[in-house]
Amino acid sequence: MKDRRKAVLQELGLIPVWRHKEEATLTKCESDVNQAVETTQMTEPDEKRSDDRSARIARMDWAALKASVASCTACPLSQSRTQTVFGVGDEQADWLFIGEGPGAKEDELGEPFVGQAGKLLDNMLMSIQLRRGERVYITNIVKCRPPNNRNPESFEAEQCHPYLARQIVLIKPKLIVALGKVAAQNLLHSSESIASLRGKLHYYETIPVIVTYHPAYLLRSLADKAKAWEDLCFARETMQSLSVHSA
Template sequence: MSRRAQFLEVLGIPTEWLPREPRAGQAQPDAAAQPAAVPAAEPPAAVMTAPAAAAAAVDYPEALPDAAVAQPAADEQVAPEPVPAGPGAADVQGEREAAIATMDWPALDAAVAGCTACGLCRTRTNTVFGVGARQAEWMLVGEAPGENEDLQGEPFVGQAGKLLDNMLGALGLARGRNVFIANVLKCRPPGNRNPEPEEVAQCEPFLRRQIALVRPRVIVVLGRFAAQSLLRTTTPIGKLRGTVHVYEGIPVVVTYHPAYLLRTLTDKARAWEDLCLAREVHDRAGAGA
């Protein structure tokens, strides 16, 4: 047995490490460029310590069998610390909705005025709570405040508001007497853009509570976005019109937004048909009360 083989046997390495065969197409190493092997001195077997043997074994990693690689014992592995479970976003939103569902008018008004549940609170001038009789038989729901509404804190002002007042007057209604007017959102989206789903989700509990407090006989929804948000649908407004829907047990009639009617005069006749349908629904609900 050669001296090198004896040295490997002392280290518990039965097989001597050999260079790998070069892969196909790989250049052969230049033998002249390789350093000459220097025979290792044979240390006394009795003096070889465990740390020294381990250090020597590192020079021949491919000769070590799999069992020689130290693995931590199963009972030595430290399990990660459990993360305390906190209230999830769904739980927080559920608690918020439950609290809003118990509010009276003053508490609800204050909650809307101080709401910071979404980013619209950072760009609004005023919240737009709603206006009108709080025990009205008619309730109108629009999309969101515009620029004028944001400045005045009241829904449907400006030219669209004047048109709406004229439409209500034709039915014998007035915003300060026998109708309550509100929006899906209480804050103006910047640039009058469409509301985001998260904004609607945060604001809807306010509208739901307003409807529960007013308890109207009929709800008239103004515009595509308000209709789709309230009824939770993606059906176009043209197909939602002419049909009586239901929200929280209350009949709902869908019609066009007054701002749209200012741009599309030909649809005013259709809007009047919708209001006549709402009047029929209101009268039937009154007869059955």
Template structure:
């Protein structure tokens, strides 16, 4: 059994099925939109699920949505012009919002600073807060398996970050002003990395990156644009642990993202 097949089994996709030739995605322009709120991560043990082979999801042309932003763009934080080391120092020392009061440590992100792929979640959970790294624990293991299924690995052409850098108390949903305050950090990370593609993991991350109300079912299979960078929306690993029946759909989304890399 190949390493890729082993990773697909780890994702709970069995019997194994291989990606069919994916159509080239139709490029569609969607205006970059302001931030949106995002709940903190949670995780539960995964249960294996059997799925049957399915063709790649058809590409849908996207039109610019008319939405009402749910997070104000203003912020007391400025990350403009900062290099990587300065940016991470600012994130670790930040006390610009209430999230800095009870955190153990800020979680800037991890990975290749010249990554082709940027994966964005919503916020650190308890284990991330303790270890200072995003996506650890069961959700992190599943994300690593998802990466491996594409021939990717954490830290190699991949960067992983969150919309907010500090854990909300009790893993509650971050408030709109907290997201708005923290957003310049993510924005600067995107500017520094200059990824070829961004994968939004879950609805909160998608809303933060694209703005307005985003529904996963409607956003899947669509190629969005954020300041010229393609954005693909899929499920958060923690959601997949609770709903393993959607792992096959997540695999479709990853194949679509791979076909979208320019």
């Protein structure tokens, strides 16, 4: 029957048969819906896996967290590292210092801030009557060394963030000091320059955050050491104020 109808229409010069506009639109909508469903089906498992991973990390104690970091392959940095650099210090510290990522020496030894930048950080701590390991914990935004000491990429920082977030929850610091632009921007979800972020009190959730220069930068820019000293004095005054209010 369809063939006969087609033959008649062809004889009358009414071929090709054009679809009604509404029918064509409907067909396109159906196609768009199908494509959206397929895309959702493709992306949902990745998102669910990410959510599940973050939820698992959020329940870990110190031992499980350290083991998970040591075996992590969530981003490409795991392929070039010698070892992970978890963090070091007092696990119930009042002060939490966060840098950007391990360098070559840190990658070799497995401890943050152990090279020349580490010596300068130790001197910075001593200038405000602090010592590594005493009321102080030190870690980084990422736990593996970025190749050639480049800045961590956003995906790498995102994959490492659940570890850092869990460290912060376990430590319960009174104050966080962000060392350098990368640490500050990732903690505060900001794209502002370090010059704009310095000298102000920010917050990571409910924890006060003070921003200063990274010690490695200060080794290259001695003129900014005076500004870093101002930031440390601001941090010390902030901690004293917090201690008074919590007493």
